[in-house]
Amino acid sequence: MNSKNIVPVFVLALIAAVVIGIVALSPVKAMDDPNKMPMHHEKEKGMHKCMMACVKDCNASMDDIASAKAAIKAAIAALDKDDKATAKSELEKADKLLAKAHKCMKENVEKMPCVNGKCPISGKEFDKMNTPADHTRMYKGMKVGFCCPMCPPQWDKLSDEEKDAKLKEVMPPKE
Numbered sequence: 463m464n465s466k467n468i469v470p471v472f473v474l475a476l477i478a479a480v481v482i483g484i485v486a487l488s489p490v491k492a493m494d495d496p497n498k499m500p501m502h503h504e505k506e507k508g509m510h511k512c513m514m515a516c517v518k519d520c521n522a523s524m525d526d527i528a529s530a531k532a533a534i535k536a537a538i539a540a541l542d543k544d545d546k547a548t549a550k551s552e553l554e555k556a557d558k559l560l561a562k563a564h565k566c567m568k569e570n571v572e573k574m575p576c577v578n579g580k581c582p583i584s585g586k587e588f589d590k591m592n593t594p595a596d597h598t599r600m601y602k603g604m605k606v607g608f609c610c611p612m613c614p615p616q617w618d619k620l621s622d623e624e625k626d627a628k629l630k631e632v633m634p635p636k637e
Contacts, residue, residue: 516570524561530559571600576607582628583613601625 534543537552576590576598586609588597593607599614600606606629608614 516574519566519570523566526559526563526566530556530563533559571605575607577604578607578629578632579634580605580632581609582612582625582632583616584609585632601629 477504515595533552533556537549537556540546540548540552554612572595576593578587579590580587588609590607593605593610597608597614598605599608606617608617617628620628
């Protein structure tokens with residue numbers, strides 16, 4: 463590989479790292495048929511609607527990521543042929559697709575309900591479907607909610623073991 467290909471290869475490696483990061487950190491898992499999700503309580507219907515929208519958006523993001531991956535492969539092939547113009551065009555296409563998928567996933571994380579309905583710091587109840595962003599933290603792929611903006615900084619000071627114990631105390635019972 464000559465020195466003029468180092469920058470495009472670096473860009474490819476950076477894009478690949480972003481794709482892997484997006485996929486690895488995505489908290490959403492597609493379902494076979496989200497319409498068959500059991501609804502045990504009336505208040506869970508809001509969560510069901512949220513999940514349906516999230517699954518739809520997640521599927522679109524997965525399509526965008528697959529298209530970005532194809533564009534990266536095309537860019538690599540173009541680089542092998544020393545076709546910088548095509549490689550650049552494919553990388554720009556991949557960048558736009560990944561930016562779109564990232565934006566969609568970020569919006570879905572912001573909309574997704576918290577896993578807990580009681581604050582792990584105070585024990586107070588809160589609306590897990592409409593928790594403001596400054597009242598939440600992501601922890602082990604879960605969106606954890608708090609009753610007020612004063613609790614998340616206290617949460618941040620806890621060890622993972624302490625967080626696990628506090629979260630266990632406020633998680634809804636499994637059916």
